[in-house]
Amino acid sequence: MANIMVRKSADGGLSFYLPKRDIEDSITSIEFDTPEKWGGEIRLGNGGVYFIDPIPAPARLPISVRARRVDGVE
């Protein structure tokens, strides 16, 4: 488990930031993205896959959450 930060990028998409390793990447897909349920599996531009325990959609971004690395680089 690692702390990650999800923020809105300038192009309107989501970006992923892992402070511990200073890794920043675009989020290409997020499993749940509704007001009631947000999170689940997220896929990154570099091929990495992380899992965030689904929560109600955050009122605003960025938000720091715990995430588990499922697959991929780093």
Place this chain on the structure above:
Amino acid sequence: MSELTREQAQALIEEVLEVYPEKAKKDRAKHLMVNDKTIEQSKKCITSNRKSVPGVMTQRGCAYAGSKGVVWGPIKDIIDISHGPVGCGAYSRGGRRNYYAGTSGVDSFCDINFTSDFQEKDIVFGGDKKLAKLIDELEGLFPLSKGISVQSECPVGLIGDDIEAVAKKKQAEIGKVIVPVRCEGFRGVSQSLGHHIANDAVRDWIISNRDDKAFESTPYDVAILGDYNIGGDAWASRILLEEMGLRVVAQWSGDGTLAEMENTPKVKLNLLHCYRSMNYIARHMEEKYAIPWLEYNFFGPTKIAESLRDIASHFDDKIKEGAERVIAKYTPAMNAIIAKYKPRLQGKKVMLYVGGLRPRHTIGAYEDLGMEVIGAGYEFAHNDDYDRTMKEMKDATLIYDDVTGYEFEEFVRQLKPDLIGSGIKEKYAFHKMGVPFRQLHSWDYSGPYHGFDGFAVFARDMDMTVNNPCWGMLKAPWLKEEESTGELKAA
């Protein structure tokens, strides 16, 4: 030297790597690349932020240097204790000429070296008592300081001193902010982790200090982060922001004060000049206080105008008009500078190897002068820095990460640039090779280079370096051709 093709550039890298043993070669190959603008993500072709290969000459610093020298040192009214042996502090004591307005030793402390000067007995018995005593002494001698930071050097982490406990106790006693910073030099692979640790310490001990205090804010409040006021850079930037109608609340590590930092969570926009060393705290403020942040670039008129418009786009029409007014006001002066220097510098080739932001930020300024950057690299960048750099650089230029002394010299020998911009450790090697050189960490005792005023100084400095007649006279006597020695004898 004519421009290289991609193949030639790749061949050059391979030729340079030839001398290394197999393992080192494999490792170093990952840090060198030929730029390809079609690639979006640098990590596919360059590795960064890794441990340097033992045995090569690297130009990196340590985490302590990143924290003490870069982030904390230039905050003028905080006393930074170099906690540990005396030596480490010497090289991080305002050596980059972070200017400040104030009286040294009275209300400003950037250029004084405070150290707990560890001796053998402090290593054996621990240094906590000494630290407490030192803080009392500082309080007696420098009562106008606003806070104290304890910058741990390597031994402090090794012997397991509890500087946090001392800091807490003393903070309660003297009623000033005392920040323990765990930036021991052995952490991480370069000074970069020190920046991160320093940012985290600011986050934990400073940023929320005034959360429930009233603050008279305006809709136009901004803070300048990551401008280290080298030779007055931040001042040359600040006046532009103020001229366009913004109010600069804080200047952080460049003529900044503790109070300014504590007030930063009240601003509307954080302006980030050096992304590498200050993005951490900007991200934190974005999450906690919903303050957006923006990277800007105040080198050279093209980038300054771009940045001013970018900054203005976060505000209303008044500021947008202000930005246009500022750009219009300075354009004639900038055109005059370009008219004067461009003919003297047109087509000259530059190679850069610096720290946090300059290898990409100065490219625009060189291009304004008609110069071309043919190689760029960073001492301690991460992949996000290279992502940004690749977009600024031309195709088939060289990009080198944590370049070794040997590689850099070899690249220069082959590419024959007209100017090198790098640090003090490279300076004299290239002087001896007779290559024009500017020290781009401290502006070679010049500056400011930021802002419109800074560009005037930048252009003049580049001209007087590149076109200086001295470079042709630096050939070692034994390398001179026969006939010229003959002539000398005859004369």
